[in-house]
Amino acid sequence: MAIDPQNTQTEDKFRDNISTVDTKGKRKWMYVFQPKGKLYNLRTYFSIFYLVLLFGLPFLKYNGNPMFLFNITKSKFIFFGQVFLPQDFVLFGIGMLVFLLFIVVFTLIFGRVFCGWACPQTIFLEMVFRKIEYWIEGPANKQQIADSKAWTSEMYVRKTIKHIIFFLISFLIANTFLSYIIGVDELLKIIKEPISSHVVGFTMILIFTVLFYAVFAFVREISCIVICPYGRLQGVLLDKNSIVVIYNYLRGEPRTKKRKETEEKIGDCIDCGMCVNVCPTGIDIRNGTQLECVNCTACIDACNMMMKNVGLEPNLIKYGSENDVASGIKPKLTYRIKAYSVVLVILLSILVGLLVTRDMFDSTVLRVAGQILQENKDSTISNLYKIKIVSKSGYTEPYHLEIDSKDARIEYVGKKLDSLKSGVESEETFFIKVPVEHITKRKENLKILVKSGDKIIQTKKITFIGEY
Numbered sequence: 045m046a047i048d049p050q051n052t053q054t055e056d057k058f059r060d061n062i063s064t065v066d067t068k069g070k071r072k073w074m075y076v077f078q079p080k081g082k083l084y085n086l087r088t089y090f091s092i093f094y095l096v097l098l099f100g101l102p103f104l105k106y107n108g109n110p111m112f113l114f115n116i117t118k119s120k121f122i123f124f125g126q127v128f129l130p131q132d133f134v135l136f137g138i139g140m141l142v143f144l145l146f147i148v149v150f151t152l153i154f155g156r157v158f159c160g161w162a163c164p165q166t167i168f169l170e171m172v173f174r175k176i177e178y179w180i181e182g183p184a185n186k187q188q189i190a191d192s193k194a195w196t197s198e199m200y201v202r203k204t205i206k207h208i209i210f211f212l213i214s215f216l217i218a219n220t221f222l223s224y225i226i227g228v229d230e231l232l233k234i235i236k237e238p239i240s241s242h243v244v245g246f247t248m249i250l251i252f253t254v255l256f257y258a259v260f261a262f263v264r265e266i267s268c269i270v271i272c273p274y275g276r277l278q279g280v281l282l283d284k285n286s287i288v289v290i291y292n293y294l295r296g297e298p299r300t301k302k303r304k305e306t307e308e309k310i311g312d313c314i315d316c317g318m319c320v321n322v323c324p325t326g327i328d329i330r331n332g333t334q335l336e337c338v339n340c341t342a343c344i345d346a347c348n349m350m351m352k353n354v355g356l357e358p359n360l361i362k363y364g365s366e367n368d369v370a371s372g373i374k375p376k377l378t379y380r381i382k383a384y385s386v387v388l389v390i391l392l393s394i395l396v397g398l399l400v401t402r403d404m405f406d407s408t409v410l411r412v413a414g415q416i417l418q419e420n421k422d423s424t425i426s427n428l429y430k431i432k433i434v435s436k437s438g439y440t441e442p443y444h445l446e447i448d449s450k451d452a453r454i455e456y457v458g459k460k461l462d463s464l465k466s467g468v469e470s471e472e473t474f475f476i477k478v479p480v481e482h483i484t485k486r487k488e489n490l491k492i493l494v495k496s497g498d499k500i501i502q503t504k505k506i507t508f509i510g511e512y
């Protein structure tokens with residue numbers, strides 16, 4: 045979606061370069077002016093809420109477990125206090141499909157608005173690290189002038205202080221990130237106990253710290269422009285009905301800095317360049333929708349401020365669609381959006397159904413290999429079985445087995461389990477014994493009841509061999 049290049053620049057210079065690379069192919073450092081306006085204030089308030097939530101969630105627990113945990117090493121995941129284990133791979137598969145399809149539908153309708161308002165990369169960079177940079181080194185124009193000259197002692201001191209603060213914040217982010225993987229209790233052990241006892245954990249903290257520091261201190265907007273796959277996905281999903289940050293070229297062109305009365309028709313754009321100066325990825329939104337745009341709305345605030353200063357109507361740059369600007373057609377649900385939405389609802393219904401009917405225990409009962417039947421002195425026939433069971437509950441649950449037959453009984457080999465810990469796979473071995481006089485056929489189907497207290501969690505069918 046782009047406007048006629050002749051309305052903006054000469055055709056040979058229209059969108060033919062990358063904003064972060066100079067003519068020699070070297071990285072061009074972005075000096076981003078700090079936006080001011082309603083949308084920037086809203087983003088600030090939302091970011092404060094977001095950061096409090098991000099740093100606070102690891103400390104919230106439900107039934108002794110964290111609200112969220114993504115322990116890849118132990119294949120244990122917790123969402124809203126509910127434990128999910130490898131046995132839930134079907135749920136994971138459908139959940140991932142629902143998540144991906146939601147991204148598709150959301151992007152089709154709202155474009156890349158997530159990137160500008162909720163992505164951790166944008167929030168930390170623009171609302172934390174960039175503000176610290178403004179505080180220590182001053183506004184963007186002052187930074188640019190200072191960096192272009194020989195550094196003074198004051199500059200070295202300011203840069204050193206800035207990077208020390210950046211590293212400390214990155215260390216805090218790394219610890220928080222790790223707490224989502226191993227849990228805050230394990231993280232506290234790494235912090236309190238000697239490093240020699242947690243070499244791997246401490247190493248991971250250092251790796252994450254250096255990674256976050258490099259991203260927020262040096263890589264910055266390159267993460268959004270080049271590295272992030274979501275930006276590439278946007279290119280194949282957006283259409284002319286998608287709601288994005290867009291420049292109203294019909295109203296703004298032809299642009300001119302002159303505001304005096306003239307016979308020649310002029311647009312509302314005064315070509316001040318503020319929309320470019322505040323853009324964190326350095327693009328010119330007047331050149332149309334671009335992959336680099338993260339929909340942060342900084343250009344909307346900057347343009348509205350300039351429109352107010354010259355006495356013109358606001359929202360020359362606004363949230364809207366290409367069809368809205370070109371022909372006044374309001375955004376609508378296309379057939380593609382409707383089709384994706386139907387599939388999303390179907391998958392979501394299946395996922396909800398599986399979650400509602402999900403058993404608290406996951407068990408497998410098998411006859412012990414090499415054992416068929418045993419004839420006992422007490423005139424019974426016995427078969428040897430083994431059960432492997434894991435609890436997906438958030439806390440330790442009572443557990444026992446019962447046989448759904450008045451003629452049969454269970455006799456355990458070794459220690460009998462009476463409870464199951466969350467996420468820990470347990471097993472026990474047991475005989476099922478049936479009196480000889482009650483055996484009427486060679487193979488008989490029996491039911492084992494897996495119970496927690498008085499509640500039947502699962503019913504497992506087994507085959508009992510009564511005769512050779």
